[in-house]
Amino acid sequence: MELKILWMYHDVMDLYGDKGNIAVLKKRCERRGIAVQIDTCGMGERADMCAYDLIFMGGGADKEQSLLYQDLIKRKEQVQAALESGSFILLICGGYQLFGKYYVDAFGNQIEGLGLFPYYTNAAADNKRCIGNVLIEANLDGERVEVIGFENHGGQSEGVTQPFGKVIIGHGNVFHGTYEGFYNGQVLGTYLHGPLLPKNAKLADHILKKALKKRYGEVTLAPLDDTWENKAFAAMKKRLIHAK
Amino acid sequence: MKARAILLMVKLIRRMLLLMKRGGSLPGTIALKLDPAFLTRFAYPDTVIMVTGTNGKTTTSNLIYETIAAAGKKVIANRKGDNLKAGIATLIAAHASWKMQVKAEVIVMECDELNVPKVMQDVPVNIFCINNFFRDQLDRAGEMETIIRRMSGALAHYKGILVLNGDDPNVVRLQDDAPYADVRFFGIAETSRSSEKSDEASEGKFCPRCARPLTYAYYQYSHIGRFHCEQCGFGDVSYRVYGENCDFTDRSFMVGATRYHAPQNALYAMYNAVALLGVCEAADISFVYAKAVLDHFELKDGRSEAFLIGGKRCMLNLVKNPTGANETMKFIMEDPSKKMIVIILNDNDQDGCDVSWIWDAHFERLCDHSVTRIVCSGKRAYDMALRFHYGDFAGELTVIEDLEAALAEVRQTSDRPYVIATYTALQPARSVLRRMT
Numbered sequence: 185m186e187l188k189i190l191w192m193y194h195d196v197m198d199l200y201g202d203k204g205n206i207a208v209l210k211k212r213c214e215r216r217g218i219a220v221q222i223d224t225c226g227m228g229e230r231a232d233m234c235a236y237d238l239i240f241m242g243g244g245a246d247k248e249q250s251l252l253y254q255d256l257i258k259r260k261e262q263v264q265a266a267l268e269s270g271s272f273i274l275l276i277c278g279g280y281q282l283f284g285k286y287y288v289d290a291f292g293n294q295i296e297g298l299g300l301f302p303y304y305t306n307a308a309a310d311n312k313r314c315i316g317n318v319l320i321e322a323n324l325d326g327e328r329v330e331v332i333g334f335e336n337h338g339g340q341s342e343g344v345t346q347p348f349g350k351v352i353i354g355h356g357n358v359f360h361g362t363y364e365g366f367y368n369g370q371v372l373g374t375y376l377h378g379p380l381l382p383k384n385a386k387l388a389d390h391i392l393k394k395a396l397k398k399r400y401g402e403v404t405l406a407p408l409d410d411t412w413e414n415k416a417f418a419a420m421k422k423r424l425i426h427a428k
Numbered sequence: 429m430k431a432r433a434i435l436l437m438v439k440l441i442r443r444m445l446l447l448m449k450r451g452g453s454l455p456g457t458i459a460l461k462l463d464p465a466f467l468t469r470f471a472y473p474d475t476v477i478m479v480t481g482t483n484g485k486t487t488t489s490n491l492i493y494e495t496i497a498a499a500g501k502k503v504i505a506n507r508k509g510d511n512l513k514a515g516i517a518t519l520i521a522a523h524a525s526w527k528m529q530v531k532a533e534v535i536v537m538e539c540d541e542l543n544v545p546k547v548m549q550d551v552p553v554n555i556f557c558i559n560n561f562f563r564d565q566l567d568r569a570g571e572m573e574t575i576i577r578r579m580s581g582a583l584a585h586y587k588g589i590l591v592l593n594g595d596d597p598n599v600v601r602l603q604d605d606a607p608y609a610d611v612r613f614f615g616i617a618e619t620s621r622s623s624e625k626s627d628e629a630s631e632g633k634f635c636p637r638c639a640r641p642l643t644y645a646y647y648q649y650s651h652i653g654r655f656h657c658e659q660c661g662f663g664d665v666s667y668r669v670y671g672e673n674c675d676f677t678d679r680s681f682m683v684g685a686t687r688y689h690a691p692q693n694a695l696y697a698m699y700n701a702v703a704l705l706g707v708c709e710a711a712d713i714s715f716v717y718a719k720a721v722l723d724h725f726e727l728k729d730g731r732s733e734a735f736l737i738g739g740k741r742c743m744l745n746l747v748k749n750p751t752g753a754n755e756t757m758k759f760i761m762e763d764p765s766k767k768m769i770v771i772i773l774n775d776n777d778q779d780g781c782d783v784s785w786i787w788d789a790h791f792e793r794l795c796d797h798s799v800t801r802i803v804c805s806g807k808r809a810y811d812m813a814l815r816f817h818y819g820d821f822a823g824e825l826t827v828i829e830d831l832e833a834a835l836a837e838v839r840q841t842s843d844r845p846y847v848i849a850t851y852t853a854l855q856p857a858r859s860v861l862r863r864m865t
Contacts, residue, residue: 195633199563199571204787207818245571251639316781334782378784382814412817415827416810 185400186219187392190236193244193252194224197278200336202242204379205276208388209238216406218396227255233266238395243277243377249287253295256282260298267300270398273371274391276380280366280373281305281339290338301373303366305339308359313338318354318376319424320364323347324390331384332420333376341366341375348374353424370394383420385413431469431528434462438521453510456517467517467550470524475534475711476552480541480579481559481593483752484700485511487691487731488559489538491704491721496534498717505536513543516551534711541575545582554588555710556609559703561598562650562751563788564780572598580605591706593699594665595652601636601662614706616671616681616698622646622653628754628790637662648695650751669709671702686715691725692732693762696755732759735861742838742845744861746854748779753789756848760794766843767799770834772806772853779850783808786815795821800843802826805834806853835860 191206206222213220225231233239244252267273273283281287285304287295290311297304308314315336322331331349341357348365356364357375365374372391374380381388389405396403438455445454459466479489486509493505506519516537523531539547541561547553558579561572576598583590583606590606593599594613603611626647635642635657642663647653656663671681671688679693683705690697701722708718735742743760747753760767775781794802795816801824804812809827816825828834831853838845838861849857 198788200782201784201787204784204815204818207787211818211820245573247571247573248634251634334784336782378782379787382787382818383811412810412814412825416814419810 185217185396185403186221187213187238187396188236189220189222189238189240189395190231190233191222191224192239192241192279193226193255194242195226196248196252197242197244199243199245200277200334200377201379202240202276202377205240205242205274205381208379208381209240209392212385212388212392212408215408227252233259233262233271234269236266236271237398238391239266239271239273241273241275241279241282243279249278249282250289250293250295253282253297256298257296260300263298263300267370270370272391272395272398275371275373276377277337277375280375281341283371283373284341285343287339301366301368301371302345303341303343305341307338308340311338312359314355314359314375316354317420317424318356318364319352319421320349320354320356320376321352322349322387323367324387325369327390329384329386329390330421331376331380331387332378332417332424333374333380333384334378335375336377337375348372353428383413383417385410385417431463431466432526434459434466435469435521435524435526435528438518442518442522451508451510453512453515453518455521456514456519459517459521460514465550467513467520467547469528470520471527471529472552473530473533473535475554476537477534477555477557477707477711478537478539478544478547478551478553479557479559479703479707480539480544481557481599482541482562482564482749484559484696484703485538487697488557488700488703489536491691491700491718491725492557492707493536494721494725495704495708495718496536496711496713498721499713501533502531503534503536504530504532506538509538511538511540511543513546516543516547520551542578545578548582548586553586555591555707556586556588557591557703557707557710558593558599558602559699560593560596560652562749563785564749576601583609589710591703591710593652593703594667595648595654595699597636597642597651597655597663600665604637612668612706612710613665614669614671614702615665615667616648616674616695616702618646618654619648619674619695620676621674621695622648626651626653628751635660635662648699649755652695652699669702669706671698674698683715686719688719688722690722692759694755694759696752733858735865737845737861737864738839740845742847742861744847744849744854744857746851747789747848748851750785750789753786753791753848754793757790757793760846761796761798763844764798768801768803768837768841768843768845769794769799770803770805770838770845770847771812772831772834772847772849772857773804773808773812774806774850774852775808776852779852783811786812791815792819795819797822799823801837801841803828803834803837805829805831806850831856832860835864839864
């Protein structure tokens with residue numbers, strides 16, 4: 185088996201330890217004998233998105249984000265074709281925002297999104313930001329899984345029809361929100377970084393299964409020794425519940 | 429309340445705290461509460477030097493302080509790294525006369541990046557040195573862009589000398605925001621350790637003037653290097669002080685015809701030393717004094733501080749962001765002997781609550797056969813251990829959350845011990861290690 189990952193804008197959208205997400209996807213495949221190919225695609229570079237099982241886009245600083253949206257808009261048809269071909273898309277922070285209708289930054293500049301989903305994002309007033317550790321109960325195609333991460337975003341995303349999870353501790357899509365992120369079974373957008381995947385082994389494997397499905401159908405992943413993953417998750421969860 | 433009454437009170441509080449063997453910036457905090465313009469009430473000396481940047485500001489300002497003292501001038505400085513506005517207010521109050529005169533010929537202030545605008549608006553800074561801007565604690569300081577934007581605002585009316593690192597695009601761009609300043613650049617020529625490519629987390633890949641990608645002739649570390657915008661020429665600076673012929677066998681470099689020694693055998697330490705010379709040039713202090721200080725300067729306060737424990741040398745290093753961590757790891761791995769490493773990762777406010785930076789740093793560097801054991805400690809010990817797990821560390825990986833218990837392992841090992849700590853773990857680690865010597 186082989187998994188092909190396309191890392192979009194690896195050089196500009198890597199603000200919140202996103203390299204960690206890629207490292208986790210890669211290692212969890214390699215440890216199971218699944219070959220991994222990771223290609224990157226920077227601004228202006230060509231990539232056939234349909235050729236990939238998993239497309240990843242991380243978070244970037246406001247300035248960088250405004251530079252690349254024009255590049256992303258040009259790829260709208262490609263993104264749609266990739267979705268039709270069955271690719272899975274994982275989006276963190278900025279990537280998540282740019283797949284919605286639009287993003288209005290702190291200076292009132294409106295950046296058009298791909299408009300693939302009905303949600304939209306406005307920067308919070310007075311430069312306020314949602315910052316802190318987050319615990320959510322994610323809904324992974326019917327399975328309830330607790331996910332831990334760290335959020336740091338000024339953007340307030342509204343109009344999300346299919347959230348990724350229910351907020352237990354933290355803000356989520358908006359200040360003191362009820363829900364976090366977006367997930368429709370094929371595209372997962374979230375504000376959680378930290379990075380997202382290392383402490384959330386179940387989620388990482390869920391994403392791998394969904395991505396492998398494109399070429400291999402339903403696959404069963406061999407279990408891994410997740411002692412460190414689980415301990416790190418438990419230590420943080422205990423602290424968050426205790427502080428609540 | 430009159431300024432003099434506040435000054436009296438602040439001096440008394442400080443005296444009391446000192447009797448209780450406590451320093452800190454509480455007196456300044458109180459003074460600024462009572463009078464937000466407290467720092468404008470003083471008569472300042474002609475030379476007021478401010479140093480900021482993400483990494484190396486404590487070392488650089490201590491070097492400047494020592495050099496000016498060696499030159500025989502009366503100099504004061506916030507040497508303990510109390511670098512917020514309150515710390516600076518404490519320093520000024522402690523050294524002010526009843527006539528509100530600061531009793532010094534030169535003031536050297538290390539200033540936190542975010543506090544620069546607030547301090548500059550009240551204190552007549554006339555030499556301002558900026559070392560570098562790296563990705564730091566995102567949750568506390570915000571994106572680097574925010575820091576630079578605030579800094580630009582503070583420079584709009586600045587008329588003094590601006591001593592800038594000409595090899596950092598994020599610093600060089602500030603010259604455009606300081607129309608009245610006398611801008612002088614320092615830098616270092618290509619060395620045997622420079623590289624054509626960089627895989628280290630970096631910001632500032634694009635020209636701040638025209639948004640084109642910057643091209644690099646070489647990288648020194650992170651995004652520091654010889655960069656240039658092919659479209660608009662951004663980055664073509666002329667250096668006032670330029671380090672050349674870096675020699676990593678004796679941590680030295682040349683400026684003009686003289687060889688100087690950096691406090692540590694690493695490029696970032698050489699940049700701190702060249703920044704010192706840049707400030708000396710601006711303040712008209714002879715380089716002779718700088719050379720004398722550099723030749724004998726000993727790093728303290730957990731910046732490569734050495735402790736002799738059970739006949740073995742144990743090095744303590746502060747890390748706080750990916751760039752600093754990468755440089756520290758390069759330094760540790762230069763030692764070919766078998767090593768054990770204790771790493772203490774906290775996520776208190778001063779450390780940054782967001783520890784995602786550990787995934788941007790190349791901790792794989794430590795995942796080498798010469799490292800036999802890694803002990804992870806601190807509030808985020810398990811996150812650290814998980815990082816090494818994903819770095820495929822093949823040695824013994826242990827978590828001991830309690831700092832004292834973790835450091836006790838230094839005594840047990842037969843290998844060369846190294847300790848790495850984040851900001852709030854540094855002083856506790858120092859006192860434990862000192863007791864062990």
